[in-house]
Amino acid sequence: MMQIVPTIDISSISNDDIKAIKEACIDHGFFKIKGHGLNTLIDKMWQQAETFFKASRPFKQSLRRPKDGAFGYFDSELTQHKRDIKEVFDYAPKAVPLFDDSSKPYWPDNKNNQLVINGLNDFQGTLNQFYIAQTKLAQQLMEILCQTLGEPPETLNKLFGDLQTSTARLNHYPSEDPIPENERDNNIALNDVALGAHTDPSAITLLLQDDIGGLQAYSAEHKWIDVTPEKYCFIINIGDIVQVWSNGRYKAAIHRVVKVPVGKARFSIPFFYMPQSEAVIKPIISGEKNKFREFLWSEYIKKRIADNYEKTGDKDMQVTDFMFKSRV
Numbered sequence: 001m002m003q004i005v006p007t008i009d010i011s012s013i014s015n016d017d018i019k020a021i022k023e024a025c026i027d028h029g030f031f032k033i034k035g036h037g038l039n040t041l042i043d044k045m046w047q048q049a050e051t052f053f054k055a056s057r058p059f060k061q062s063l064r065r066p067k068d069g070a071f072g073y074f075d076s077e078l079t080q081h082k083r084d085i086k087e088v089f090d091y092a093p094k095a096v097p098l099f100d101d102s103s104k105p106y107w108p109d110n111k112n113n114q115l116v117i118n119g120l121n122d123f124q125g126t127l128n129q130f131y132i133a134q135t136k137l138a139q140q141l142m143e144i145l146c147q148t149l150g151e152p153p154e155t156l157n158k159l160f161g162d163l164q165t166s167t168a169r170l171n172h173y174p175s176e177d178p179i180p181e182n183e184r185d186n187n188i189a190l191n192d193v194a195l196g197a198h199t200d201p202s203a204i205t206l207l208l209q210d211d212i213g214g215l216q217a218y219s220a221e222h223k224w225i226d227v228t229p230e231k232y233c234f235i236i237n238i239g240d241i242v243q244v245w246s247n248g249r250y251k252a253a254i255h256r257v258v259k260v261p262v263g264k265a266r267f268s269i270p271f272f273y274m275p276q277s278e279a280v281i282k283p284i285i286s287g288e289k290n291k292f293r294e295f296l297w298s299e300y301i302k303k304r305i306a307d308n309y310e311k312t313g314d315k316d317m318q319v320t321d322f323m324f325k326s327r328v
């Protein structure tokens with residue numbers, strides 16, 4: 001029987017692999033990959049993530065993401081208006097044209113010997129090296145994805161290139177609220193899972209998860225399924241844009257992270273592969289009537305990011321808002 005979440009060796013892709021990815025994308029949107037040659041860098045990334053989140057609260061707060069910003073440390077992210085039980089560090093190696101704050105510094109510097117004291121001398125260098133490696137891997141994955149849709153492999157890569165707007169992140173999920181009691185905003189309820197169910201506003205997301213587990217995907221056929229940890233495997237999930245590109249054939253992967261067992265800590269490292277801000281997003285399937293109207297990537301992502309902070313209001317914007325209404 002085929003694995004529900006298939007593991008693919010991308011150093012030698014077969015027709016069966018393409019078929020397995022296609023089926024996974026139709027049912028839940030997740031697959032895993034090995035054979036990428038990045039194991040040593042992955043070890044370094046785990047070490048950096050653990051070291052960063054272990055640093056003192058004042059140190060992390062000094063890198064806090066500004067209200068209108070996209071990068072830095074943050075501990076109050078919302079999913080559907082409830083606060084997730086996690087803290088994050090968001091980054092990109094160079095300014096991303098989407099964000100006004102991209103010139104503001106968010107990397108820790110060595111003022112008062114802070115990098116040395118916190119063991120973070122290699123932090124920025126390692127994270128940036130990983131971002132570049134993930135970009136290359138994502139390009140390869142976009143070609144594979146085009147193949148699963150029966151389109152020429154290079155169709156989508158031209159929407160990315162040097163002007164891509166991808167962002168990368170470190171996630172730390174403690175078993176308890178990361179915000180001390182006296183700093184909490186009591187108007188915002190804590191989620192009953194570590195990370196609430198959502199889709200990613202990316203093309204695809206490349207994710208490392210540690211051995212604690214807890215990531216779940218929503219399968220049309222099996223409902224919630226575990227996406228189990230496999231050492232050195234990247235977990236790949238399709239995001240909102242693929243739903244449009246595939247003309248609805250694939251649904252953006254719905255996923256969540258269940259609560260971390262008491263006394264444990266979970267780490268994960270996602271990379272959100274995103275196109276140029278000026279990219280026009282529309283279906284790419286030839287010979288088929290478009291089910292989505294086109295939109296500009298920059299407009300969509302700005303609204304989605306704003307939703308992560310909003311405490312009240314309507315349901316968050318989704319890519320289905322761009323579907324043509326079907327006439328009966």
Ligand SMILES: O=C(O)CCC(=O)C(=O)O
Pocket residue numbers: 169171195200207209215255257267268269270
């Ligand atoms: O931590 C995980 O396993 C998933 C993280 C995730 O879905 C996200 O950051 O968007």
Ligand SMILES: [Fe+2]
Pocket residue numbers: 198199200205255
């Ligand atoms: Fe996600």
